[in-house]
Amino acid sequence: MKKSVIINIIAISTFVLGLALIIGSYYLESLFMMLIGIFFILIGILSYIMIKALSLFVMDREFNIEALKKAGLTIVKCNNCFKDNVLEDQYCVHCGERLGNSDEIQEEYKT
Ligand SMILES: [Zn+2]
Incomplete structure (x- = not known):
């Protein structure tokens, strides 16, 4: 559980870093910096979705075990x-x- 929280923070900070790079690229007029910013944002969003999907799967699995126990298996x-x-x-x-x-x-x- 703690591991996923850490990955969550990394994903969000990657997103924020990407956002900061895009804002910075606007002031510095650097297209390259903006591209890196977009790249970071995409990685941030993707890893965030992956964590959500993964944690849902784990929760589902634990819930299934409980349900199976009740079902007498x-x-x-x-x-x-x-x-x-x-x-x-x-x-x-x-x-x-x-x-x-x-x-x-x-x-x-x-x-
Ligand atoms: Zn085992």
Whole structure:
């Protein structure tokens, strides 16, 4: 959560820096400076959208786990990062580690 806040600040400051460059380029009459300013603003907006999309996805995933728990599905903890996973998952959704409990399911698929 803290990591995303830091990236958020970087995205906003990139946007502000781009804005400042465009204002500065107006006074200095520098086209090159204005182009860099636009570039910075675009990067700022893009990274901001990406953070929003990413945080929405993470929230969605956590909410799903809660909903699945309520629905009576078995939730297993990852041996590597100790986060919740649905038993049906073969790999941890958080760190990609193979879930130990999936061995039995694997056997079922083979036969
Ligand atoms: Zn994990």
